[in-house]
Amino acid sequence: VTRLVDLEPVDVLEAQVTVGAGVTLEKLQAHARAAGLDFGVDLAARSAATVGGLVATNAGGIRVLRYGSMRHQVTGLSAVLADGTVVSRLTGLAKDNTGYDLTQLLAGSEGTLGIVTRVRLRLVPQLPGRAVALIGLAGTEDALAVLARARRLPSLAAAEVCYAEGVALVRSYASLGAPFAQSFPVYLLLECAAGTDPTDELLELLGECDELGDATVASDVAGRTRLWAYREAHTEAISAAGVPVKLDVSVPLGALPGLVAELPPTVEKVAPGARTILFGHLNEGNLHVNVLDTGTAGTEVTDAVLNLVAAHRGSISSEHGVGRAKARWLELSRSPAEIATMRRIKAALDPNGLLNPGVLLAAGE
């Protein structure tokens, strides 16, 4: 058990570290920072989330735009397979073309192929210079237009989107003032991070964007925290308002405005009077769809939303994973051939179905 929560010294030359799977994200971040580096994944549940869980579910979060998902941080791991076989690869070589990438097969497999016990992770530079812009916009298309331009900034670190109804809920829950003199249908939060203060290049970018309804920029900690609150307090504010149906979907960026427009009427049809609140990670086309006041129509809402996402060639689980709860909808995102291939791999590594039965691949055919 001790080994599961230990942290090896940071390898500064490689910018990597090996840790036990039971280490929390918060402890990993502190460990990396003490060595002058940082970790590429961050999310609100940092004090509870463990490295093993983050790898098994390929966690996302607010820095995916810059550094990728959890799987992209993993340069190697140790795992125990169902029959006790230990596959271990912890040298962290940046390049190693000697056969199948078992590490990436295990990452995101939701514990169905093996139990991750130890992980080698890449670390990233500390970027002390930060600037945040909150932007009011007329629609999702405008947010995408601003994003397309913002992507040219090497310092771009986050691009988060939320909508009027969610911001109103957050303001009421957290007693926050209005961000702007007028209200906007869409809010886009951009964060830049660099070795030196990126405020000037963020301001220059905003100056080039005709789409802006209004915008405010902060580079001090207090100001940045205040702007982030409009986005980050969504989950808490929604939970305080009721028990939502929570879905986590992504679609190609070109399909996002259509999805955003179609979601409320799609929900309304199966759950009249329900409130559909959207927020998420714009660059990855990833929307968290939270629906309040669904009454007894929770399953119908899930079914309607996930079918709509599938019609847009999207994913029914962008970053949260399939688990048992979404396994019956897996075929909306993966073809029969893909699911059959996954089952062949599952049968090869866990023929008796001992690991996480019913997760990802529902029992039976």
Added chain:
Amino acid sequence: VTRLVDLEPVDVLEAQVTVGAGVTLEKLQAHARAAGLDFGVDLAARSAATVGGLVATNAGGIRVLRYGSMRHQVTGLSAVLADGTVVSRLTGLAKDNTGYDLTQLLAGSEGTLGIVTRVRLRLVPQLPGRAVALIGLAGTEDALAVLARARRLPSLAAAEVCYAEGVALVRSYASLGAPFAQSFPVYLLLECAAGTDPTDELLELLGECDELGDATVASDVAGRTRLWAYREAHTEAISAAGVPVKLDVSVPLGALPGLVAELPPTVEKVAPGARTILFGHLNEGNLHVNVLDTGTAGTEVTDAVLNLVAAHRGSISSEHGVGRAKARWLELSRSPAEIATMRRIKAALDPNGLLNPGVLLAAGE
């Protein structure tokens, strides 16, 4: 066949493109550039190498430091498995946690699990501002010290290393003048690439490095090409001097100076009088080991070098792949448990061993 060589229009919003597996790297690069973007992998064989081959072997090249290997460019693919099953995933979603990452399992599997027919690839920004430094140094440790500092530059795009004997061979082959007034044991080439001219930050970096024996910087095309020639002409110059034993290895960076020091005497022991020429991609600890004048001791040289690499916890194939030629040495880099797990996956997807028999996994146990 037509489908195998076609290029779909570039999706500028997603910065992705879908192409047939038979498209050459050169055609892909031209296609991306015509749309104002670029492709993240480059290597000398660009006019012959196809996208399908690059994916199957997870090709590396000179831009891995900045963008990763070929597998990191692949956001989805279509492949035909041994039994005719077509697994296809071409939506290119940036985040999609719906089961096993079959795309990454197929990438780098050297055609042993399926035949890649179509690939969706991420594209990268065009970076017109470039500056190259060639640096003379006393040893590999000094090259690593300069690299550690250079990594702080967001514009760093390449860090290539070569040695006195190889540079002498290149100079004689290509009739190049000496890069510096005096000769150095080690040469480090750094390239920076950015939206604007990165020459100043490269010069500033060099000013901070006490290790420099000498250095020269070029930002114009002709000057950059001249400096790159000392590194890029190695393969040709070596081939002109004889038929080398070619090995492609990587070790953790901390082990690299030791490996560089031990390689020549290790080779000398099994092939007296042979010439060991080293060059490669410093940031990934990846050395191309080319040995000339091995006489009849080619296999002994391979065996001695790969065993030395394994003793340093390195990879016997950093970017070239295992193929049939290196399959007998696979166990130097992968544990029996890993190889057994690979065989289970191979048996699950290609039970009759129809695809590339003998490649990667030697026949029989």
